[in-house]
Amino acid sequence: MNDTSTLQPVRKAAQQVRPPAGEKKVTTLTEHIVEVVSDSGEGAQRCGQSLGAIAARMGNGVWTVEIIPAEIQPPARSIAGASGNRVRLGSGRVTNGGDEADLVVAFNEQVLIGRVRAGELKPGCIILLESMWRDDRDPKIAASYVETCKQLVAEGYKVYEIPMERECRPLITDPRRGKNMFALGMLCSIYSLDLQPARDQITFAFRKKDEKVVKANHALLEAGYKWAEANLDFKFRIPAVRATEPQIVINGNTALALGTLASGMEICAMYPITPATSASHYLSEVFEKVGGIVHQAEDEIAACSFAIGASYAGKCAVTITSGPGYSLKQEALGLAVMGEIPLVVVNVQRGGPSTGLPTKAEQGDLLTAMFGSHGDAPKVVMAASTIEDCFYSMITARKIAETFNMVVVVLSDANLATSQQPFRRPQFSETWLAPPVDQSAVSEGVTPYDWDGATGLARRVVPGQPNGMHCLTGLAHDRLSHVAYDPEINEEAIRHRSLKLAALQKTLKTPPLFGGEDGDLLVVGWGSTKGAIEEAVERLRTEGCKVSSMHLRFLQPLPAGIKEVLQRFKKVMTIEGNWCDRPEDEIIDETNRRYSALAMLLRARYLVDVDCWSEVQGQPIKPGTIYRVIRENLENEARK
């Protein structure tokens, strides 16, 4: 069967309607969500990222999210192999990837089916589809293409079939690899973006390649732009507000790496693990330029131990990993706690347990971060909630680690890791940097663990300091670092190590509220969900709902004043990317329900009833989903 009749109007739109330039109807929008999807290796990611960067250069708010298959080279034209980028463009600031897409560029119909099935496309979404498959020599492929087009049209999508490869062929020897820039050109035309910043972006993206490559890509960009101008019957404009200050556009992992640089840390020990590794890739490229070292260790345990050794003997070091690696480091982290060695550990969370969802986001490691290792092992746990936060968290983490001689865990996740968002270019400050390693002689009477009775703090004694010689040990020890044979010494040491968290807590401010100071519902979140939660809360507040949100940056210790905030709301719930049992399940009740991590913590700490809602589908939680969840909760509460 090869019935194409229903596609006729679509083909007409693409091929026959040629409105004279400048007379196209331009629709003004406040925001739009664009996806570019292809087989792996066809450059859809570069196309999407470039679009984000160009729009940001023009002054638009931007958030880009990578669409990543689990394999490096998944089979071509496979539904699960979709690789690409989602770009949310807005007039104002954009804080998350948004809901469903408004426009999709797809290089084949199979990767597109993947996005349709995942429910990622808005009803009536515009689809720009590579049309070469219609005439494919393999009748199965041609049939699949035709059938898919038919269905999409039947479902109400606006399908534009575009001969992208054919148009690229005169310009490049391998059009399969060049059409991403052709697509970029089309998108620039569609969104009324200037060509010059687009050319600049391409020059930057291919800065390591020779000039021929840059020129070829410029030509493809221009061809795509011209083609869209001549052949497409629609055009959008998203008014931009030009920033008055310089902005930087990076993803969360690059921000973590830049934060490492800015913190004055000098050694990063790591072992490759998705989705954390790209932070180390970037760090490997730039760290040596400022005298730093990235050590790729033989395994996660070695990476952690290496960082502990480096930290113990010099400036605070960092180890960067993801969930499975974080688990492997646990025993070594206990040693750092016991020896009071400053250390920064980054966990870019992914779906778990076990290998789980290596390339997808989840917030499943909060409790492990807090209570991991064995025995009483108090650690500081922070969670970055924006790209900008990834940068500054590293500076703060290093400072806390060295001030309190503690392990500081910085949680990020796969969503922040690969998403890009512009933020104000940081202004360098000397105070970011670690002080030089103290090599002065230790005064008479000072012991290696000179715990202060009130705060538990002790000054750190570093190798090289005369008169400071002692043997650091993972065994229970006294103030001299001598093995504790006296039964009371162990308790004394545990007490002091625990006090340090309280001392840090005294310096933390109560997290600000988003929305009103009191009301019907307070949503509490942590980590990468901040933008989506606040967007949903904002929407509900404009509709008159008395809902607010609070986002926690410090999870351990929890800042003071939170209980008072919780008590000002009729209901409190968390929204998290980790599992909680669904109350509607038959055998789930109050006595056996497993709560989401933060909900459990808040309930335990404040004796306040805290409900929770969670989603663990590996995707960033959408603001629209959160909006519906909050609405339902408010309605249920009203009915009570």
Next chain:
Amino acid sequence: MTIHGTECLLRMYEENPDLEDYQGGVPRWCTGCGDNAILAAVQRLCRDEALRPEKTMFVSGIGCSSRFPHYMKTYGFHGIHGRALPVAEGIKMARPDLHVFVNTGDGDCCSIGAAHWIHAIRYNMNMTVMLHDNEIYGLTKMQASPTSPKGLRSNTTPRGAYLNALNPLSITLGVQNVSFVAQAVDWIPEVLYEIIAAAFRHKGFSFVRIMQRCPEWLPNHFEPWLNDPQKTLLLTHEHGLRVSPSLAKVYKNQLQHDPSSLDRAREIASGIDPIPVGILYRNPDVPCYEEVRHAGALRSSEFIKAGLEAEFDKFTIWPQAADAKTRPARAY
């Protein structure tokens, strides 16, 4: 040139340290434990080399031997089981100015920490590693270790160890970038000292396996070697170990071995009876990882700032109106 009296005194003090300057408390090892002999040799070495205690670092894992740093009056790091080497590597990378020694046991190094051992050889960082090998787990009370000979009865092998013992010398000599391998025994103190001293003086990862008696769990294990000097093959060479005439009289079973020959070293390493004692291999030309990576580079805040700003520049979008005014003149 005049020298002030106080300076003179200071120099005299620093250059003539006593053994006591390195003795950090009374060892709690069993009477007759081979660890005591290793401790004595190391303290002597520190004194003879006049190592500054604050610049000297002993790193260990877990086990009887890993208590070693507690008994030195230097800096010590008594860490976790199997991870002494990566901790020591981190220390050396952060502080190439420190003298780093590692004390590890046959369980610590060859079993739980085996992965780190292999890679530490390849990194070839400048440190002296002593494998205290008593062929048994001591602290956990007599379980077979990877170096326990086949047939050895222990609490986990009551009918005798099932497998052939792992040979730490052959393994070390088989890894890329190996630069120093020697074997010593705790019951010949003179040779033990000479070998540890040679290991210390070698620039690179110096690996010394020390056969060491455990009087508690295997009291007669090494008796045949103690009683019969012929069961010890002394490796001597003008570029290797040189022994005193009195010792040479006792240990007549000697072999001239040039430690620059890796093939020959591998051949000798595979011998179990007689056991080779001496320097099997030495190659001073293998690059050290900390030097390859330029560890210890001095950094100023201006240097970091410049590097950071250059990175920011790569990702910066400049406000277009103010372009000409605020944008620093830089070629992209």
